[in-house]
Amino acid sequence: MARDVIVVGAGPVGLMTAGELRLGGADVVVYERLTAPTRQSRGASFTKRTAECFDQRGLLGRLGGTEPADSHFGGIPIDLGVLAQDHYGHRGVSQFRTERMLEDWVGELGVPVLRGREVTGVRQSDDGVVVAVDGPDGPAGESAAYLVGCDGGRSTVRKLAGIGFPGTDGRRGFLTADVTGVDTRKRRIGENLPGGSMVMAMDLEDGVTRVVVHEAGTPPPHDRDSLSFSDLADAWQRLTGESLHHGRCRWMSCFTDASRAAAEYRRGRVFLAGDAAHVQPPAMAQGLSVGVQDAVNLGWKLAAAVGGWAPEGLLDTYHAERHPVGEQLARNARAAIELRLTGQDMDPVREVVGELLAHRDAAEYAAGMLSNLGIRYDLAKGDHPLLGRRMPPDRALTLPDGTRTRVGELLRTGRGLLVTCDGAAARAARHHTGRVDTVTGTWTTTPGTTPGTAPDAVLVRPDGYVAWTSPGTTDDLGQALERWFGSARRAL
Ligand SMILES: Cc1cc2nc3c(=O)[nH]c(=O)nc-3n(C[C@H](O)[C@H](O)[C@H](O)COP(=O)(O)OP(=O)(O)OC[C@H]3O[C@@H](n4cnc5c(N)ncnc54)[C@H](O)[C@@H]3O)c2cc1C
Structure with a gap:
C-alpha cells in the first residue's frame, strides 16, 4: 500500500519528522536499518529553541530532569545570566533518552517504526517515490508520495538523490568516550591547551563522564575501528598529566571537524533533514537541535501537501528557510573550531572576541545564534519585532x-x-x-x-x-x- 510519506532513519530527526507529519494527519512510516535502538549518549545537550519545540508538543516534560547548559563560542564563555531573555539550553540528557521519548510519542500517534530495514534505492516520478528496502524478508519495493531522508551524515538518500554536500573535510580528529569510574576535574566547555590541543570532561547521568581529547596536529584516523580506549587515555595523560586508564569505557568514537551543508534540502519529492542535510563538529553541540528544528519546519508543510491544502510554493519554503540555518551552522562551526584550536597565533583574536562578548549586545547576538532564538524567517513585510521570529511558548x-x-x-x-x-x-x-x-x-x-x-x-x-x-x-x-x-x- 502506498503511504503518504516514508521517513528514512529513526534517529531523533526522523522520529520528530514522523511525529510532526502524523500530527498533521499524514500516513507515515519510518524505516530504520538498525534492529534495535542504540545506547549512545552523543547529543547530550540541546538548545533553548529545541527545548521550546519539544515544549510546544508537550514533550519536554517527558525527558525528565535536565540541567541548564553553559554557552560558549569556540571555548570563549558567554554569560547568559546578564541577558534579558532566557537563552539557556538543556544538558545531561543522553541522546538515547531523547530517541526513546520520541519513539514512544510516535508509537502513541500510531506511526510504525520498522526496524532492520535498510533503504538502498530511491526512484522518483512526477507523482511519487519508490524506495528499495532490504529487510528481514529480503529486498522489497515501497512507494509513497514523498520521502524524507533523515539517515545521518553519510545519508544514502542524499547520495541516491544526487544532492551535493559542499563544505570542508575533517582535518582534525577528536577522540571521545563515555567512561565510568573516573573523577577527573570537569571541563564542561572544554579547556584550551598550549599549541592548539583541547580536553573536555563533563558529567552525563549515572556516574558517566564524557571525555573528549584533541591533540594538536592529530588528523582524523584512517581506521576508526582500530582505535581503543587506551589511545584516548594515553593522549589525555600526555596533555593533562592525569590518568584515565583505570576507567571503564562504555562507548567510544572519533569525530572530525568536517562542516558541510547539502546544496538542496529538497529535490522534487525527496527532502533531507538533520545530519543528512548538515554536519558540523559535535563540539558545537548543535546537530541534534538544528535537526529537530528542521523536522518541525518540514512536518506541517508536507502534511499540508498530502492533505491537499498546501498553498503554492509552501514546500519550497523548507529549503528557503532552513538551508541558510544549515549554512550558518557550518560556517560558525568552522569559525569556532579555528578560534579554539589554532595555536598561539590566534591568542590576540581570542582576546578581542572575549572582550566583545563581554558587551551585552554582542553577547545577545551570539547567544541568539547558539540558542537558535535569533532565527528570523522572511514570512511577511512589516515592522513588528515578533514577525518571522518564534512566538515565545511561555507567553x-x-x-x-x-x-x-x-x-x-x-x-x-x-x-x-x-x-x-x-x-x-x-x-x-x-x-x-x-x-x-x-x-x-x-x-x-x-x-x-x-x-x-x-x-x-x-x-x-x-x-x-x-x-x-x-x-x-x-x-x-x-x-x-x-x-x-x-x-x-x-x-x-
Ligand atoms: C560525540 C558526539 C556528541 C554530540 N553532541 C551533541 C550535542 O551535545 N548536541 C547536539 O545537538 N548534537 C550533538 N551531536 C550531534 C548529534 O548526535 C547528531 O546531530 C544527531 O544524531 C543527528 O540526528 P539524525 O536523526 O539527523 O541522524 P542520526 O542520529 O545519525 O540517525 C540516522 C539514523 O538513520 C539510520 N540509517 C542510516 N542509513 C539508513 C538507511 N539507508 N536505511 C535505513 N536507516 C538508515 C541510522 O541507523 C540512524 O539510526 C553529537 C554527536 C557526537 C558524535
Missing part, C-alpha cells in the same frame, strides 16, 4: 472564562494558531477551521515572561513562528491565512 494569556494558558500549550495540536484580543480577527479565520485554531484572550504579564511587544492579534504557524501580527504587518490577515494555510474556499 501567557487569560481566556474569557478566566482560565490561564500559554502559547506552548495552545500549539500542541500541531495546527496554526490565531490569538486575538477581540473578535474581529477571529471572524476572518472562520474558513480555516481545522488548519488554524482561534483563541480569544488577553495577554497576561507575568514576572519572568519573555519580554517583547504583545500584539493585539497574532498568527502563529504550526512550527511556532509568527506569520502575521496586528498591528505591525503590511498584509491583512486574509492574505496571511491564504499564504500559509491555503485558500479559504477549499477550507474544511
